[in-house]
Amino acid sequence: MNRDVVIIGAGVIGLTTGIVLAERGWRVRVWAREVGEATTSAVAGALWWPYHIEPRRAARAWALESLAVYREVAGGASGVRMAEGVLGETSLGEVRWLEGAGLGLRACTPGEYPVGPGVWARLPLVDMAVHLPWLRGRLEEAGGLVEVRTVTELAEADSPVVVNCAGLGARELAGDPEVRPVRGQLVVVENPGIEHWTVSGNTGASLTYFFPQPGRLLLGGTAEEDAWSLTPDPAVAEAIVRRCAELRPEIAGARVLGHRVGLRPARPAVRLERGVLGDGRVVVHHYGHGGAGVTVAWGCAREAAGLVEGGG
Template identity: 70%
Template sequence: MSSHTRDEVIVVGGGVIGLTTAVVLAERGRRVRVWTRDPLERTTSAVAGALWWPYRIEPIKAARGWALRSLDVYEELAGRPGETGVRLVEGVMGDTGPDETGSWTAGRLEGLRAATPEEYGGPVGLWARLPLVDMSTHLPWLRDRLGAAGGEVEERTVSALAEADAPVVVNCTGLGARELVPDASVRPVRGQLVVVENPGIHTWIVSKDAAGGIAHVFPHPGRLVLGGTSEEDAWSRSPDPAVAEAIVRRCAALRPEVAGARVLEHRVGLRPVRDAVRLEREPLPGGRVLVHNYGHGGAGVTVAWGCAEEAARLAASS
């Protein structure tokens, strides 16, 4: 096998995990192709509200390490928000106190404090300044950065990972890994969002109501993303009007201005949840290598760069 051939990598999956992994590999000198079933704007990642915070991901200790590494990158990218889609935005993490984060942020997050009653009406909330990522800008930016490093994205439906014939294959298929690996432990947790015109809200908020319903309000350029839901093992990608009404109602209880905002769009995404992220190297016949990087739940954006660098290390010895 020539050295030229050994440099080839196929990344299967074109969401934020796949694209970020491809960027890291390409910028380390690999010849990278991304195979994606869906165009960027139709991936699960495109639906994400995309606040940096570990959510629905295990093992939490490893995830926090990946998240903090990703935070380093997002803070740098936030210097060019119009280009990268990343901004540092203040807001309230409801039902969370400063003492609940200190064990893992280790002073890494500046300005953490208890939210005031005016900022959050619940018993306890955490005021924080966190990366908020506009995926409609960030995903194309990742694709362009990959292209600048010599990589390319190809829309291609894969029915088996064996179709990828490169010396190194990286499996970033998310929920698709359920069939492609196959790995029945990967399952969907459905999230529904309502996108509305922004009536002038500049801070984000995440909370739960007394019945355990999720509410979050994320201000993105030109719009406000309202959520959400967390429905276990639900496969429907069709928005439910009754669920949408409930989302708006919960968010309006937190931010009354939301109540009359004009609805722009309804979105549904299926989070690829697993008991633990699978990030490991699997030797294949003939000296080829398969690196798995999937099962990130609702935290794909949060851990993308940390996981990408680890996946690249696993691929490096090939």
């Protein structure tokens, strides 16, 4: 059997899928127009939480499988650490699906989250500037390759199996108009001494969260549907800082280090299925993870690998 596979896309989904396949003995090449810091994944916060992803039941299963991996690799060179923080406007009943996962779930005290109910939790927090190179290194250690290459058609891949992890690019590559951008903007500031992450329970186009990462604090954010601009909006940035400072006043005076914008590849449901190209070769579609690519990456990758190997 020819065990060559080309994966389109070098975000967290493409790289993780490549790792799983390469470590199972497949000859993996990852083709991507953008790699590393240029990918949407690089903009992610990235807190482990199944945000903006469907179907919910499958997403939670993928998330729990991924959680086990992040616990294994936490610390050291992976860019993953288990960090404590607050899920604001959240009750213990809403996180019942995590009971037994050993995440230290408990109701917040007023001192931990004074603006309403919240849940204290210890979740994986991922520094994507470190994690993406680590994923690429693990892929290469397993014999995989990453090639910078623009692909306009899935049929361009010269392998018997193609895995489409193109994210938002799948809108064109797979002719799938259900894939839509959800624009996220972040502000990077010097950390004024904040040790714990916080996610407020905002809904709609405006979000409020802050994630301490080594040497900086990430402030967010936005969730603007069908917005394509990658240019940071100064007014939006000011509003982000203002909302975060309402929770932690010391953020207001923090020096701004930079701005980030990324387009989450949202879809009514993740597309994870096996099909065929026009010439009969196998294609596995694996995209539409919204704002939860990091959260579900390993569980999804293993399912995708099963489809590559003939399941489903």
